[in-house]
Amino acid sequence: MGIYFRRMTIIGVGLIGGSLARVCKKKNLVGEIIGVGRTEGNLKKAKELGVIDQYYLNTKKAVNDTDLVILATPVSSFVKIINDIRPNLKKGSIVIDVGSVKLGFLIEVENLLPKGVHFVGTHPIAGTEKSGVGASFLELFQGAKCIITPTPKTNKKALDKVVELWRQTGSDVIIMDPARHDRILSAISHLPHLIAYALVNTIEDINNVEEDVLSYSAGGFRDFTRIASSSTEMWRDICLLNKNSIIDSINRFKYNLELLKNFIENEDGTGLEERFKKAKYLRDNMNK
């Protein structure tokens, strides 16, 4: 299926939005790409890099006469943005998001959109700890999974187009229930980020007692905490909008850490090693 959008507007031209724009340009999926955001410096840079053709600081203007709107800002902003732009959206246009959470805004956004404007939730599971358009690149989505989360309200034709859009990026597209999406992501993505932030906070505490701790960290520690360099605003939003699943995941993790701690306290080497072995077995059998 061939797709073409005459005009596409990216709200938030960062790592994800910028990388998607690069693919759309390269593959001629769009006629013109409009960028919009809060920071003119970043938009200027996006234009200089050829990622977008034109930019606005005013979101309403930016969506005029556009066929495809990409919400690529922190998830907490979606409802406000839709509220702002709804009078300007063209009938027949498609709005997608690329957020790590779905349930927290999906129903509200669907209800806000005018009749004839189609929303499709999407989540490319790709990214690095870096942010901004300077970090974007053409191959970001290559071989990555992209979860698309239709609801009973989702327009079938719009869904097909959006699936094709993500396929064109090289993503492996998966259709999934939004609630299941949020539970899965809370476990494999949101929880590890929270752990990384908490671990670095812990090392800072310990550094106040045991001077210069950080200078002894090796590659393992640096790999382990790399995700603590991610956008704090994005992660704040994800945590608030996926509250219940994340708290559930934290509680399960706390239980498992407590198990290990009890084995150590009781000097139960056999019990401890059993848990380690279970983890090692699973990790060894994971795709690298």
Place this chain on the structure above:
Amino acid sequence: MGIYFRRMTIIGVGLIGGSLARVCKKKNLVGEIIGVGRTEGNLKKAKELGVIDQYYLNTKKAVNDTDLVILATPVSSFVKIINDIRPNLKKGSIVIDVGSVKLGFLIEVENLLPKGVHFVGTHPIAGTEKSGVGASFLELFQGAKCIITPTPKTNKKALDKVVELWRQTGSDVIIMDPARHDRILSAISHLPHLIAYALVNTIEDINNVEEDVLSYSAGGFRDFTRIASSSTEMWRDICLLNKNSIIDSINRFKYNLELLKNFIENEDGTGLEERFKKAKYLRDNMNK
């Protein structure tokens, strides 16, 4: 300072022992390298790879007439090994270990060794999640820190020789009090490993409820859990021998994770983001 050991015996020819042997060969720091271990297959392989010259399965025989003994087995084995080999150790010889923990065995080992045999605790902060001699390589220690933990009992000449040995591997040698070593390592190394094991255990729990969770993990998750593939026996030992510092580090971490959880529960985005920012700032300023 030039150093030369006529004969060196490595007890445990794995990633660390094997890599150290490779450096000693390459730089002509030793005349002959003897390997000893539990698994003949691994020792055969070490000989085939040219990492060692000869091997024994009997530890006592392996240390006969040797000038330098490297303890490179899991830390819980050190006391037993020293008990076994003490009658065979040559006067003037040096024994070093390469373990991640010191206090748990140091005094006992020092007291067990015959007069004139010198112990020096060393810890190269290097390694990968892989084990066995097949994973060893010449450059493992290049640019890594190596902490050396003398005590009031340590022989000055032996210490100088051991410092030079590690310098020859390309390590950045640091002299440190053993208690401080154990506290620092509990924070930057032992805690992250426990967290990685507990996280993978958690994902397995969640996988029982939410089918196929693991297939949605991206690079971030795989980096984050790579260390859960480490040797379970080695990590069991480290946990038991550094019990108090590790429990202290776990408790500090639990406190920090609980803080994040409370902010999420109370939907306090500002408080949450403050903690994230503190972590991001520290991580961004860490050497990559």
